[in-house]
Amino acid sequence: MSWLDEPASETQIPHRSRLWLYVLAALVLTFLVVPTLIVVPMSFSGSQYLEFPPRQWSLRWYESYFASSSWMQATVTSFKAGALTSLVATPLGTMAAYGIFLSRSRWTVLLYVILITPIIVPVILVGIAVFYAYVRLSLVNTLIGIVLAHSMLAIPIVMLIVTSALKSFDMNQELVARSLGANRLKAFLLVTLPQIRFAVITSAILAFLTSFDEVIVAMFVSGGDNSTLTRNMFTALRDQIDPTIASISTIMIVVSSLLLAVSQLFARSRKD
Amino acid sequence: MVRGASLPITIRKLTKSYGEVHALDNVDLDIESGEFLTLLGPSGSGKTTLLMVLAGFTRPDYGSVCFGDREVIRLAPHKRDVGMVFQSYALFPHMDVRANIAFPLKLRGLPRREIADRVDAALEMVQLGGYGERRIDQLSGGQRQRVALARAIVFEPRIVLMDEPLSALDKQLREAMQIELRQLHEKLGTTTIYVTHDQREALTMSDRIAVINQGKVVQLDTPRRVYDRPTSRFVAEFIGESTFLEVECVEGTCRLAGQPLKVEDTPPSSGRLLLMLRPERLQILDSQSDSADNVFEGRVTTVVYQGDTFLLQVVLDNGARLTVRGIASSRSMARAPQAGDPVRLGLGAEDAVLLPDQPRT
Amino acid sequence: MAVSSSDVLIGQGRPNAAGLRRDQLFERWTLLALTAPALLLVLITMIIPVGWLFWLSFLADDGSLSLEHYRRMIEQPSYGRTFLITFEVSLLTTAICIMLGYPLAYVLSQLPRRIANLCMIAVLLPFWTSLLVRTYAWLVLLQRQGLINAWGINLGLWDEPLALVHNLNGTLIGMVHIMLPFLILPVYGNMRALDRDLLKAAANLGASPTRAFWLVFFPLTLPGLLAGTLIVFILCLGFYVTPAVLGGGKVIMVSNRIANDIELFFNWGAASALGVVLLILTLLFIALAARLVRLDRMLGGGPG
Numbered sequence: 001m002s003w004l005d006e007p008a009s010e011t012q013i014p015h016r017s018r019l020w021l022y023v024l025a026a027l028v029l030t031f032l033v034v035p036t037l038i039v040v041p042m043s044f045s046g047s048q049y050l051e052f053p054p055r056q057w058s059l060r061w062y063e064s065y066f067a068s069s070s071w072m073q074a075t076v077t078s079f080k081a082g083a084l085t086s087l088v089a090t091p092l093g094t095m096a097a098y099g100i101f102l103s104r105s106r107w108t109v110l111l112y113v114i115l116i117t118p119i120i121v122p123v124i125l126v127g128i129a130v131f132y133a134y135v136r137l138s139l140v141n142t143l144i145g146i147v148l149a150h151s152m153l154a155i156p157i158v159m160l161i162v163t164s165a166l167k168s169f170d171m172n173q174e175l176v177a178r179s180l181g182a183n184r185l186k187a188f189l190l191v192t193l194p195q196i197r198f199a200v201i202t203s204a205i206l207a208f209l210t211s212f213d214e215v216i217v218a219m220f221v222s223g224g225d226n227s228t229l230t231r232n233m234f235t236a237l238r239d240q241i242d243p244t245i246a247s248i249s250t251i252m253i254v255v256s257s258l259l260l261a262v263s264q265l266f267a268r269s270r271k272d
Numbered sequence: 273m274v275r276g277a278s279l280p281i282t283i284r285k286l287t288k289s290y291g292e293v294h295a296l297d298n299v300d301l302d303i304e305s306g307e308f309l310t311l312l313g314p315s316g317s318g319k320t321t322l323l324m325v326l327a328g329f330t331r332p333d334y335g336s337v338c339f340g341d342r343e344v345i346r347l348a349p350h351k352r353d354v355g356m357v358f359q360s361y362a363l364f365p366h367m368d369v370r371a372n373i374a375f376p377l378k379l380r381g382l383p384r385r386e387i388a389d390r391v392d393a394a395l396e397m398v399q400l401g402g403y404g405e406r407r408i409d410q411l412s413g414g415q416r417q418r419v420a421l422a423r424a425i426v427f428e429p430r431i432v433l434m435d436e437p438l439s440a441l442d443k444q445l446r447e448a449m450q451i452e453l454r455q456l457h458e459k460l461g462t463t464t465i466y467v468t469h470d471q472r473e474a475l476t477m478s479d480r481i482a483v484i485n486q487g488k489v490v491q492l493d494t495p496r497r498v499y500d501r502p503t504s505r506f507v508a509e510f511i512g513e514s515t516f517l518e519v520e521c522v523e524g525t526c527r528l529a530g531q532p533l534k535v536e537d538t539p540p541s542s543g544r545l546l547l548m549l550r551p552e553r554l555q556i557l558d559s560q561s562d563s564a565d566n567v568f569e570g571r572v573t574t575v576v577y578q579g580d581t582f583l584l585q586v587v588l589d590n591g592a593r594l595t596v597r598g599i600a601s602s603r604s605m606a607r608a609p610q611a612g613d614p615v616r617l618g619l620g621a622e623d624a625v626l627l628p629d630q631p632r633t
Numbered sequence: 634m635a636v637s638s639s640d641v642l643i644g645q646g647r648p649n650a651a652g653l654r655r656d657q658l659f660e661r662w663t664l665l666a667l668t669a670p671a672l673l674l675v676l677i678t679m680i681i682p683v684g685w686l687f688w689l690s691f692l693a694d695d696g697s698l699s700l701e702h703y704r705r706m707i708e709q710p711s712y713g714r715t716f717l718i719t720f721e722v723s724l725l726t727t728a729i730c731i732m733l734g735y736p737l738a739y740v741l742s743q744l745p746r747r748i749a750n751l752c753m754i755a756v757l758l759p760f761w762t763s764l765l766v767r768t769y770a771w772l773v774l775l776q777r778q779g780l781i782n783a784w785g786i787n788l789g790l791w792d793e794p795l796a797l798v799h800n801l802n803g804t805l806i807g808m809v810h811i812m813l814p815f816l817i818l819p820v821y822g823n824m825r826a827l828d829r830d831l832l833k834a835a836a837n838l839g840a841s842p843t844r845a846f847w848l849v850f851f852p853l854t855l856p857g858l859l860a861g862t863l864i865v866f867i868l869c870l871g872f873y874v875t876p877a878v879l880g881g882g883k884v885i886m887v888s889n890r891i892a893n894d895i896e897l898f899f900n901w902g903a904a905s906a907l908g909v910v911l912l913i914l915t916l917l918f919i920a921l922a923a924r925l926v927r928l929d930r931m932l933g934g935g936p937g
Contacts, residue, residue, distance in 0.1 A: 008743065009743060009832065009842070010829055010830075010832035010833045010836060011832055011835065011836045011840070011841075011842035011845045011846070012836060012842065013842035017842075021736055021739070021740060022740060024733075024736050024737075025736055025737045025739075025740035025741070028733045028734070028736070028737040028813070029737060029752060029755055029756075031733070031810065031813075032755060032756060032758075032759055032810070032813060032814070033755045033758060033759075035767065035770045035771060035774055035810060036758060036759055036762050036766070036767055036770055038770065038774070038780070039766065039769070039770045039773065042773065042780075049778045049779075050773050051780075051783075052780050088674075092670045092671040092674065093671060095667045095668070095670065095671065096667060096668040096670075096671035096672070098667060099664045099665060099666070099667030099668045100668060102664050103661065103664040103665055104661075105661050105664075105665060107665065108665075111665070111668050111672065114672065114675060114676075114680065115668070115671055115672065115675055117675065117679065117680070118675060118679055120915065120916075120919065121679070121683060121912060121915070122870070122871030122888060122908070122911050122912060122915055123871065123873065123888075124871060124873050124888035124891050124892060124908070124911075125683060125686070125871075125891070125908040125911060125912055126679060126683070127892075128686065128891065128892075128895050128904060128905070128908065129679065129682035129683045129685065129686045129908075130678060130679070130682055131895070132682055132685060132686060132689075132901070133678070133681070133682035133685065148674065148677075148678050149678055151674060152674050152675050152678040152679050155671050155674065155675060159671075209761065212763070213763035213764060213765065215764065215765050215873075215874050216873055216874065216892075219892075220895075230763065230765050233765055233769070234765060234874070234877075234878075237765075237768075237769060237772065237878050238877065238878065245769055246769075246773065249763075249766040249769055249770065252762070252763050252766050253762055253763075253766060256761045256762045256763065257758065257761070257762075259761065260754075260757065260758065260761040264754070
């Protein structure tokens with residue numbers, strides 16, 4: 001326990017006097033992590049009330065999830081919508097970020113602001129506005145409607161990440177490539193893109209997650225056969241606490257964590 | 273590498289303004305085929321802008337640039353066939369050395385065998401044979417510079433542009449590379465435009481120097497003439513060290529503080545002019561025996577030893593302050609005057625350079 | 634020297650001027666054209682629909698132009714209550730986040746990098762986990778038969794199960810959990826970037842650890858704290874999911890009200906008017922944030 005008397009910072013305060021701080025920090029950290037993770041073991045609980053630790057271990061909530069055609073349909077829809085959103089938002093956002101970054105026109109600030117608005121405007125407003133428009137365009141409850149709306153929500157994220165990567169990229173390399181005989185497109189594809197690929201991949205993953213996790217717009221705009229997983233979960237939650245949701249949550253946590261791990265691996269390998 | 277396949281460059285009325293500032297101000301310049309021309313000037317003088325216009329990356333407001341007899345000013349950079357070396361080298365980190373150098377050849381669709389041969393030849397030429405498989409981050413600064421160079425010449429461009437390529441290297445490496453670049457130029461014979469703010473570098477490497485200030489070419493001459501015969505106060509101050517004394521000239525005869533001044537060249541005009549004095553051109557005369565075309569008398573205020581040379585700060589009898597530089601040998605140090613001693617300085621007529629009276633820039 | 638076609642033009646004042654200008658414009662428009670697809674998407678799916686809603690908010694139920702929706706907002710006290718609750722929840726959430734998040738960020742910033750990075754994964758994990766999943770986790774934990782109550786009773790801390798959810802408490806707990814990473818990240822970043830030598834200097838000049846903290850360290854972390862606070866507050870204003878799930882119908886913030894107006898009452902006029910007000914409030918606070926952060930950067934360079 002001698003480390004308690006060691007100095008903890010430049011001001012030479014010993015650890016002992018800051019013990020309360022460490023305890024508080026540990027508690028907050030626990031507070032952040034545990035609730036999310038605790039759903040995982042609880043989802044294997046046999047009882048209706050999801051105990052921890054479970055008295056009976058059981059897969060019944062997983063069975064009810066996989067057996068239900070409506071849950072399965074919703075899951076497929078969510079994955080489809082997420083993948084399509086990523087496919088749409090990533091190239092659109094990357095192109096826009098690149099165009100704005102290189103352009104020296106006075107319109108660029110306005111364009112940038114317009115493209116960022118989806119994360120500034122409160123989502124509920126976006127939700128009802130899109131719903132209102134979709135009713136007139138007959139896009140309610142269609143997959144394409146969801147994908148368009150979610151892509152719009154994901155574009156700012158893609159733009160922010162790619163813009164940040166472009167800022168730390170040495171644009172001289174593109175100039176050199178062009179002096180060596182590559183036109184602008186080739187220079188981008190052969191030199192710039194390979195070096196910002198980690199940013200592009202991360203933003204693709206985040207675009208997927210933006211769609212996959214999105215609740216509010218989906219609530220208004222998806223429905224029927226094209227209902228998303230989150231929409232169904234939300235409706236179920238408002239009525240009663242269906243324990244099946246615990247198993248779905250666990251699966252979603254696993255998916256998110258895997259994607260987070262993948263993106264962190266990319267970030268780390270880049271530093272090598 | 274084929275010798276003698278380079279092009280002359282003709283620049284007419286080249287102008288580029290950013291708001292009120294003229295980065296390039298109606299520049300006219302003729303660059304000979306195969307010549308090594310340095311664009312020398314302080315930062316912001318426009319030298320890099322000029323290089324970028326030649327490369328096609330900066331679009332001027334108007335003007336004409338011809339490579340040979342072909343107008344290129346509106347030609348896209350990737351069609352100009354110029355080799356370029358940047359200050360930061362701009363090597364592609366996601367490719368190894370070989371792939372970097374092969375890049376322009378691949379774009380031109382050359383067969384694989386030929387690409388491999390040419391890359392090998394280029395590596396040999398910059399003395400990096402065997403380094404092909406290295407990754408960029410494994411190379412030192414000097415090595416990266418050579419890879420950048422190899423990449424810029426491997427496709428046999430008719431013109432090579434270099435933007436302060438040596439400024440990121442330490443002094444000794446820089447001086448060694450200056451000589452290497454010069455030798456490479458002699459071997460290849462390609463028209464080379466070299467940008468630097470380091471006057472010593474310009475003097476070392478160039479066939480001709482274009483001194484640039486505020487968007488204009490102030491003097492275009494060989495290194496020798498730029499140093500010995502600057503045509504303006506700016507050039508005299510930018511290159512080498514100098515002190516200026518006022519002289520009055522009437523119809524070809526000049527007087528300095530009343531005394532007649534022996535000058536070899538005809539004065540540029542009449543009226544008040546400046547006499548440029550280079551520290552190393554002033555001779556320290558022995559009291560009686562030595563004489564020179566022009567003699568100044570004064571007193572030494574400070575002596576500074578600098579290893580290979582020594583400096584004397586002198587106040588002349590007419591009040592002007594001068595710096596004199598001499599080679600430091602055991603004998604010259606023994607004979608050198610001390611602080612407080614009177615001293616006689618000599619200036620040859622061929623070293624008396626007269627400049628128009630311009631204010632300090 | 635060979636004669637080129639441009640020699641003919643050189644006699645004129647400005648050779649190639651027109652052509653160069655055309656090239657410049659072409660390049661500029663080509664680059665901006667890259668933004669066109671994204672712009673189109675955002676315009677069609679958001680800007681125009683939201684503009685439509687603005688328009689709706691000024692239409693009375695019979696289709697004529699009127700301010701009745703806005704008048705109703707000022708006259709009916711229920712709207713005032715909604716805004717009050719919204720601000721109350723937002724302020725409380727922000728305050729709790731600061732009290733919990735700042736110490737954690739501080740401890741993390743003092744740890745060696747590798748351990749700190751590991752702990753940051755713990756902070757980022759909620760970020761990457763679905764909002765709904767996290768809210769649901771709290772629902773399960775806080776319910777009467779839930780974990781917290783079970784442990785509380787077992788440990789003898791209380792006798793009857795506490796009503797921790799379907800009310801303001803549950804909402805606050807959930808929102809704090811969601812918002813904490815948004816506060817921790819900018820504060821942590823700010824703290825990490827601080828020059829350690831400044832604290833050494835403070836100690837050397839005679840400041841006790843406490844005074845060194847309050848006089849040197851804390852003021853320098855204000856930009857990050859301000860940024861985090863404003864982000865959290867602005868996010869709280871427009872929040873929907875957590876109050877909807879954990880509030881049990883008793884915590885109706887502005888966004889919940891808007892959703893109810895549409896889903897239950899089909900009252901587009903009222904909903905859009907509320908939405909407009911929410912948007913304006915959000916923009917006001919963002920503008921305030923922008924000004925404060927800039928001011929702070931200026932102050933950062935000056936004395937004290």
